[in-house]
Amino acid sequence: MQALTLEELRSRYGARYKWLVLLTCMIGSVAAILSSTIVNVAIPDLSRYFALGQERAQWVSTGFMLAMTLSMLMTPWLLLRFGLRRTYGGAIVLLLLGGVVGGFSINYQMLLAMRVLEGLAAGVMQPIPAIVILRAFEQHEQGKAMGIFGFGVVLAPAIGPSVGGFLVELFGWRSIFFVVVPPCLLVLFLIQRFLASYTPTLEHAKPLDWKGLLLIGVSIISLLNGVVELRGDMSQAVILLVLGVTTLIAFIIYQMRTKAEPLMNMKLFRYRQFAMGALVAFIYGMGLYGSTYLLPIYMQMAMNYAPSQAGLVLLPAGIVLAVTIPLAGRLADSYPPNVLVAIGLFLLASSFALMANGSPATSYWLLMAWAVIGRIGLGFVLPALSLGAMRGVDNSLIAQGASAINFVRQLGGAIGVSMVGVVLEWRITLHQSRQALGIDNHRNAFNETFLLVAVLCAVAVITAWYMREKPWQKDKQNNMTGL
CATH class of the missing domain: 1.10.287 (Helix Hairpins)
Known part of the structure; x- marks a missing residue:
């Protein structure tokens, strides 16, 4: 199918064209997030298969996030150099390749290389939906668009671990890599149909930093x-x-x-809202991704649940999150984003604090309920954080700003996963030195690590209050006409 120009596509689809572009980006993001989160439930099995210690096993997640963190800084340059269609399509192809080859890995090095490849693809895709929303939608529609986008994206972490747990039990760890194949193929079809052709000009072809x-x-x-x-x-x-x-x-x-054109424009940090939003995103990333890595391992190693049960514990929470995000997106159009972010972070910190008090008497259903509290908090944070940080930022810096916010969040997440692995190993070793290591000692070590994550999110609550919007910024429009 020959690619149409932006004007031809707008003429064909009218006002709904921007929503079709957002849908295309949303499904690709689902595939990327799925590849990120579904592996966590298989970490114990991967550790046994490749004879890995905790310090090496965590690189399956950290390597993905490291590559994702670095590649997302390249997204603004790639969009200017190649356009949305080629940039997004190329990232989908890389994600598809990483999933297929990763499923046939014959050693840990090959597996890790494919995780890095998937991370590179996911990083390029990560800022694109926010860029599309901030450029194509009016300010009064941005919260709604972000909420609808978030609704689709949360289906991946909600369903991914549950499906991954059953796949690991039935077919082994290799099967979880192939899950990204159907959504990737669907997105490649949608790209051909809905994304406009783009011919770079010399003024766009600035060198990469x-x-x-x-x-x-x-x-x-x-x-x-x-x-x-x-x-x-x-x-x-x-x-x-x-x-x-x-x-x-x-x-x-x-x-x-x-x-030259900077990789990250430091002028962004002259805006107080953006600087505070970036700090919140960093701390939030540490807590969120650290706990996402920790919870499936906790369920299997400390609570003795099967992989399917470890993944299933997040399913009700994911459904609640999917309902919360559109509602929070609408609230973000009417209420200060910093208030919504602070409320969400408080609920997230409360969830982790409750997890830190787990004991042999804690039921499976109670763990589910604690996870639901955290996902409600997450639902408040997701639509409001980017909007709160980016409002007031000059239009020319929107692409750089969206990329930078995602970068600091992922950087916090990568550091958070490593930190959680180190702290967990330290606490297990400490308990082991006091008495023979048993299930209770495992549980105590996990509880103390959850407490650390709760403290991180509590600190981010304080920082969120400084994202307040100045009065003169409330009337400023941050939309552009291009996609």
């Missing part, structure tokens, strides 16, 4: 490995952490002084 990408890449890899080494060689951990912080500072200075 490779120096900035190298600096931030070295920084993130050093920080993550430094966190992991805290339970091993302390001197090496200090060297890696110092290198990570140093290259991070160098990246910030370089981005401020470079005359």
